[in-house]
Structure formats: C-alpha cells, structure tokens
Amino acid sequence: MDLTHRPRRLRQDRVRGLVSETSLEPADLIAPVFVDATTDERTPIESMPGHDRVPIDEAVARVEEILETGVEAVMLFGIPESKDSEGTRAWAEDGVVQEALRRISAETDAYVITDVCLCEYTDHGHCGPLEEELRGEDRIAADGPACEPTTTVDNDATLAALEKISTSHARAGADMVAPSGMMDGMVGVIRSALDDAGFEHVPIMSYAAKYESAFYGPFRDAADGAPSFGNRRHYQMDPANSREAMREVRLDAEQGADVMMVKPALAYLDVISNVRREFDHPVAAYNVSGEYAMLHAAAEKGWLELADVALESLLSIKRAGADLIVTYFAEDVAQRL
DSSP: OOOSSOGGGGGSHHHHTTTOSOOOOGGGEEEEEEEETTOSSOEEOTTSTTOEEEEGGGHHHHHHHHHTTTOOEEEEEEEOSOOBSSOGGGGOTTSHHHHHHHHHHHHOOOEEEEEEOSTTTBTTOSSSOEEEEOOSTTSBOTTSSBOOOEEEEOHHHHHHHHHHHHHHHHHHTOSEEEEOSOOTTHHHHHHHHHHHTTOTTOOBEEEEEEBOOGGGHHHHHHHTOOOSSSOSTTTSBOTTOSHHHHHHHHHHHHHTOSEEEEESSGGGHHHHHHHHHHOOSOEEEEEOHHHHHHHHHHHHTTSSOHHHHHHHHHHHHHHHTOSEEEETTHHHHHTTO
C-alpha cells in the first residue's frame, strides 16, 4: 500500500492551525445595532435571541459592549418615532440614526456604518415612495376580469431620498454608508451627493446583490420594516439568478461603490465566490437574521451546538471570499477567536 501522500499528516493538532487556509478575526465582523426612538428601555427581539432594540440614550452603551469583544465596526438601523408615505424621518437632522450617530461618534472609537434605506421609515414598509404601475389594464385575463394594477417603488423619487439620507448620515458622523434598497442608479447619485457636500472621504458599501429572500423575517420584526402589502420582488433579485448578480455588482462598481455586499450569505455562497473571483473590490456578506435564527432554534432543540455551528457558518462565508461579514453572531464569535 502506497502511503506516500497521506493528507492526514497535516490534520494533527500541533500543525493543523499552521496550515489552515482560512482565518477569521474579530476585525472581519460587523455587528448590527437597532436604535429605537419609540422606547426608553431595551426591548428584546423575540425572533433574534440575544439582541435588543435599544433607545437612543443607550446607543453608546450598546456599542461599547460590542467593542469590548474585539469587534470594531457596527451597522446602525433606526426605528423612527413616526412614519409617513415618503419616509421623511429617514433624513431628518433629529432622526433616530442621526441622533445616535452623533453620540456614538463623539463617545466611542467604533467604525460606524449606516444602513441607507426607507423601509423602516415608510408607513407602507416598502423601500421608497410608491407609484402605481398599471399592468395589462386593457387586457382581459384568460380566466376573467382585467388584471389588477400593481404597486411598486418609484425608483427616481427614491434616489432623491437616498441622496438626502446619505448626506444627513455623513453630517452626523457616519464613517461609511450602505444603501440597501436595490434601486437602479443608487450608488451613482449617492456618490455625487456625498462628494458635492464635501464628504469625498466617506465610502459606500453597496448592497450590490440583494436577493428577495425568505430569510429576512426576523429582521423585519427587529426593524419594524415589513411591507404592509405585497412584496419586494420587483426591486430585489430573484433567488434563481446568479449571472444577474455579476451585472448588478458591475454597475455599482462603475458608479463608484467601494465595497460590494451580497445578501443573504449562507444560501448564496456561490454568488460571494463569483463576486470575489471577478472583482477586486472588498467583498462583504450579510449573514442575515433568518440564518441566525434557524441556528438558534436548532440549538434550543438540542440538535446543534450553537457556538460551533456559528463559527463554522462564518468560516464558510469567509472561505467563499467575503472580506467582511455583517452578522448577529459578531460578539459571540469574536469572544471565541
């Protein structure tokens, strides 16, 4: 028996780490933070064990807790005190994210990334102002009446709002902005708006390939951003498509995005790998709420060891090609590294 090539030699304890191909560090992780203007105390998020909505007065304390684990970056999401059809509280100078940003920037060393979207701020829960799009109003459906009008997001009106949100975040102290609405042309208009306002130094992390995924459910509980009707299939990507992601990422690269994000992560490792292979930009992946919640649920049943599967999940995302990972496991995993 020829045992000249025996891979098991390099799996022994004292050499295993030396030849490990993928490393994960606390600095690779970004921890989401939900700041809630409607409460004066921390509110547990039932579908995301271990996470709370925090009032503005506790935003600094929450970020300091994260920094103590070795994680250096946070991503802020806001729950406003009121909503309207246009989402105007998203760019208010006294808005929830803006107020939290000023305090966090002044009192901590955290690198603060802000989510730039309207779904938490509109009373209908979609990612921008709505327009009515009549599809087939003059056609008679084969099985009966004329097709009903459908409602979708007004792309260009949303772009104007995203400009205002991004510049308001930059004025309040954001280190990076992350547009997540998948609007056509969003990166270009945000880049121009930031540059014109004197924020050329503020990078853009684009949700360049964001899928219309069933894994977002717990997040919508956390951020109070679920659509009140319909869905987001007209502006988020079809989970069946991979080549389309490359077109989306290329468009954002051409418009000036600095970091490219794929969301979700675990069900889209092939997309992360493809983006890593075809682009030299830093690649981020969002290990989303549903991916987090399902591991917690299995662990509560005693079916999985939570700490081990959390670490393995993040290693798989890193191995696929992600440089940065937004994850609700950030603190727990960082403390083990």
